[in-house]
Amino acid sequence: MAETAVCLGTFTAVKTLWEVRIHKINEELQKEKEFRQRLLLVWEERAALAKLKEKVINEGGRAILRIEEEEWKTLPSCLLKLIHLQEWQLHRTSLQKIPQFIGRFHSLVVLDLSRNSIESVPKEIGQLTSLQELLLSYNRIKSVPKEISNCISLERLELAVNRNICDLPPQLSDLKKLSHIDLCMNQFTAVPSALLNMPNLEWLDMGGNKLQELPDAIDRMENLHTLWLQRNEINSLPETIGNMKNLSTLVLSNNKLKDIPVCMKDMTNLRFVNFRDNPLELEVTLPPCENTDEEEQQEMFGIDFMHMYIQESLKKTGMAFLLILISPQYSEEE
Structure with missing residues (x-):
């Protein structure tokens, strides 16, 4: 029995010793694995940074990161080593996400991420107070964060062909320098109130949406010189458009x-209009031009058409008014 106890004790001691050794070996293997992973990440970041540096060019005194038709679904954190960049131009890169560290690029003047697969815009973008152009057309963005209103230098905002944007946060009216907005081919059913309160808005494209009417307060966009509203469902225009x-x-x-x-008819600054493909009630045909050059320049549903249509409309209204005036006389004679 004593010998059995000694053997059992020896076995237990040896087992414990081996378990300790195995545990230490596993720990060392795990540490080595983690070290290799860290080393791999370091090398990958170095390689990515080297690749990114190759994409940096200087144009017009600006440091520009330009990548086109290369796959960059995400942007590595090593990009922060290029914090001096003033423009990002990333097109057709399959980029899915704007990194949250975007807010640390305080020198950015232009952020052009058009034609990618971006689904959302991080609120950190509001930290870019020097940003003048934010170009995010042809992506998959569904909503616009109110923090963009903190980009106080913003002059140009493009969100065309995102397909699903249906409104803008009212805070965007705080952007006093914003003059150019492209919202075409989205899901807007009304003109956002934010646009009506932008004092310097000059160019607006809301074509290819689902607008059914324009607001009576549309004349509050008093500095607007270009308005694209093609391919909507607008059935009438407010009288205030004349202002x-x-x-x-x-x-x-x-x-x-x-x-x-x-x-x-009193909009004297109007140089180009297009009423083509609308179910207008009056049929108006422009008179033939005297020479071929004028005929080529004449827009079938343009300015001349508009004035002639209004003229015919006034004639029709005048005739209707006359009929109303004289109809009692006919009744009395009868």
Whole structure:
């Protein structure tokens, strides 16, 4: 029995010793694995940084990161070593996410991430107070963060062909320098109130949305000179549109307009309009031009068409008014 106890004790001691050794070996293997992983990450970051540095160019005194048609679904944190960049131009890179560290690039003037697969915009973008152009067209963005209103230098905002944006945060009206906005081919059913309160808005494209009407307060966009509203469902125009004295380009093709308001005859700055493909009630045909050059320049549903349509509309209204005036006389004679 004593010998058995000694053997059992020896076995237990040996077992414990081996378990300790195995545990230490496993720990060392794990540490070595983690070290190799860290080393691999370091090398990958160095390789990525080297690759990114190759994409940096200087144009017009600006440091620009330009990547086109290369796959960069995410941007590595090593990009922070290029914090001096003033422009990002990343097109067709399959980028899915704007990194949260974007807010640390305080020198950015242009952020152009068009034609990617971005689904959201991080709130940290509001830290870019020097940003003048934010170009995010042809992505998959569904909403716009209110923090963009903190980009106080922003002059140009492009969100075209994201397909699902349906509104803008009212805080964007704080952007006093914003003059150019492209919202075409999204899901807007109304003109966002933020746009009506932008004092310096000059160019707006809301074509290819689901607008059914324009707000009566549209004339609050008093500095607007270009307005694209093609391919919507607009069925009438408010009388207040006649107050937009700076408007020079107005595109309303492919809508559901049945009439052109008379007030538009006094919009003297209007240089280009397009009413093509609307179910207008009056049939108006422009008179033939005297020479071929004028005929080529004449827009079938343009300015001349608009004025002639309004003229015919006034004639029709005048005739209707006369009929109302004289109809009692006929009744009395009878």
